[in-house]
Amino acid sequence: MKYWHLVWAALRRKPTRTVLTLLSIVTAFFLFGVLQGVNVGISNGIDSIKGTHLRISSRNGLASTLPVSHVARIAQVPGVRAVTGVAMLIGRIAPRNTIVLVTACDLEAMFRIYTEMSVPREQIANALRSRTGVIVGKALAARQGWKIGDRIPLRSLNMKKPDGSSDWAFDIAGVYDQDNPDQAMFILAQYDYVNEARSTGKNTVFQVLAGIDAAARSAEVSQAIDDSFANSPNQTLTQTEKEFIESTLRQVGDIDFLIDAIVGAVLFTLLFLTANTMAQSVRERIPELAVLKSMGWTDGAVQWLVLAEALALCLIGALAGLWLSVVVLPAVTYQPAMSLNAMHVPNTVFLTGASLALIMAVASGLPLARKAKRLDIAAALSRRT
Numbered sequence: 001m002k003y004w005h006l007v008w009a010a011l012r013r014k015p016t017r018t019v020l021t022l023l024s025i026v027t028a029f030f031l032f033g034v035l036q037g038v039n040v041g042i043s044n045g046i047d048s049i050k051g052t053h054l055r056i057s058s059r060n061g062l063a064s065t066l067p068v069s070h071v072a073r074i075a076q077v078p079g080v081r082a083v084t085g086v087a088m089l090i091g092r093i094a095p096r097n098t099i100v101l102v103t104a105c106d107l108e109a110m111f112r113i114y115t116e117m118s119v120p121r122e123q124i125a126n127a128l129r130s131r132t133g134v135i136v137g138k139a140l141a142a143r144q145g146w147k148i149g150d151r152i153p154l155r156s157l158n159m160k161k162p163d164g165s166s167d168w169a170f171d172i173a174g175v176y177d178q179d180n181p182d183q184a185m186f187i188l189a190q191y192d193y194v195n196e197a198r199s200t201g202k203n204t205v206f207q208v209l210a211g212i213d214a215a216a217r218s219a220e221v222s223q224a225i226d227d228s229f230a231n232s233p234n235q236t237l238t239q240t241e242k243e244f245i246e247s248t249l250r251q252v253g254d255i256d257f258l259i260d261a262i263v264g265a266v267l268f269t270l271l272f273l274t275a276n277t278m279a280q281s282v283r284e285r286i287p288e289l290a291v292l293k294s295m296g297w298t299d300g301a302v303q304w305l306v307l308a309e310a311l312a313l314c315l316i317g318a319l320a321g322l323w324l325s326v327v328v329l330p331a332v333t334y335q336p337a338m339s340l341n342a343m344h345v346p347n348t349v350f351l352t353g354a355s356l357a358l359i360m361a362v363a364s365g366l367p368l369a370r371k372a373k374r375l376d377i378a379a380a381l382s383r384r385t
Contacts, residue, residue, distance in 0.1 A: 007308050013281065018313070021277045025317025026324065028270045029353055033325025035259045036352070037345040052215050053113065053241040056208040056225060058234065065204035066234055068195070073228060079212050079221040082112035085205030087194055091154030091168060098144070100154065102170070102187045104194035105209070107135060113211035116179040123148075123174025131193040133173035137184030141175050148172050152187070162199045208236075215240075267356060275364035278310050282368045290377045303373035310365025311358070318357035322350055 011018045056074060058064035071085045084106035091100055103110075107124055111117055119135055127133035136146060146152070149172060156166045170189055178184040195202055212221050222238035229236045239247065282289075289302055297305075326345045 007312055022317045024270060024273055026321040028266045029318040029321030030324045031266055032263050032353055033322045033345045033349055034329050035263055036349045037329045039259050040346050052212050054210040054212060054238055055241055055244045056236050056238045059237045065206060068203045068205050071208055074208055074210055074225055077224050079217050080210050081213055082109045082211040084109035085208050087191060088206050089159050089194060090157045093154045100187060102189050104189045104191040106191060107188055110188060113209055117176050119174050119176035127173035130171055132171045134170040135174040135176050135188045136172055137186050138175050138177045139182055139184040146172055159198045161197055271360055271363060274360060278364050278368050282306055289372050289375055293377050299373040303369040306369040306372045307365045310361040314357040314361035318353050322353045
């Protein structure tokens with residue numbers, strides 16, 4: 001820009017004010033990038049779920065367990081092709097005290113249910129030959145630096161052994177991959193081993209997972225499963241995996257609305273802050289702008305000079321905030337304990353963020369720029385404007 005040095009001088013006129021305003025813009029667009037990245041990550045994850053996966057929980061809620069005997073009865077329901085009960089062991093691993101989630105299940109059934117997960121048959125066989133054998137997701141193994149043959153010692157946060165110990169150890173017998181590689185984040189252990197080794201909750205499961213023949217039959221099969229336990233003291237609630245996740249999220253609230261409301265409120269407030277900063281800056285420089293006009297600057301050039309200051313302030317802050325969200329979001333959303341890989345800020349968010357910054361700059365700077373364009377030299381120099 002030919003007159004960048006003038007814009008830069010205007011921003012440096014009150015450095016404290018400029019820095020504080022810039023930090024506000026950076027924070028707002030950092031929040032925008034993070035929230036939009038999380039929203040897109042959740043939406044993409046839900047959309048990728050197949051309709052052939054069912055989750056069977058206790059009708060009393062997730063805090064209640066189901067007897068493992070339910071697994072055999074569910075396997076007999078027409079349309080069910082594979083089924084496994086699962087128990088969840090939450091553990092802490094050294095050296096960084098990372099929290100991980102171990103899913104205890106029927107390994108062979110798990111890979112028949114989730115056909116998008118792939119692992120060599122011999123690795124499943126190797127895991128079954130050792131009671132402590134586990135199969136870990138490729139993405140998780142890469143992040144932790146694990147390989148086949150390694151032992152994973154961990155301290156459980158929710159399961160103790162009969163001797164009161166919370167120390168568990170598992171041996172990596174296989175590594176599975178997935179259609180979406182970023183989602184290969186599970187540690188899959190053998191239910192029989194975990195069930196026998198724990199002191200409480202024996203012969204119960206947190207949930208039952210089932211794979212069905214066709215997504216079109218999900219409602220029919222779900223109803224059949226729930227009907228088979230209608231007179232049982234342990235009644236079930238069967239949902240497709242997508243329905244289960246969506247219902248869990250609905251307990252938090254309308255995620256899309258919450259994110260849009262937060263971002264909208266922040267940007268709306270920021271608009272007034274930026275406009276106030278620009279108004280103070282232009283008001284202080286009215287005589288200087290009059291001098292530029294007296295030196296031959298056209299009305300249009302003065303107008304663009306003021307508008308360029310607003311554009312520089314908003315665009316620099318917006319790009320810095322979005323870049324910061326790209327760095328921070330993957331680090332804070334990588335959660336092995338919930339079998340979640342890192343979320344990322346999509347490229348479209350940069351385009352949207354730049355557009356919002358441009359709109360904010362024009363909205364806050366254009367009225368002042370037009371005022372500068374109409375500035376009367378004599379009145380300005382006599383300090384009457």
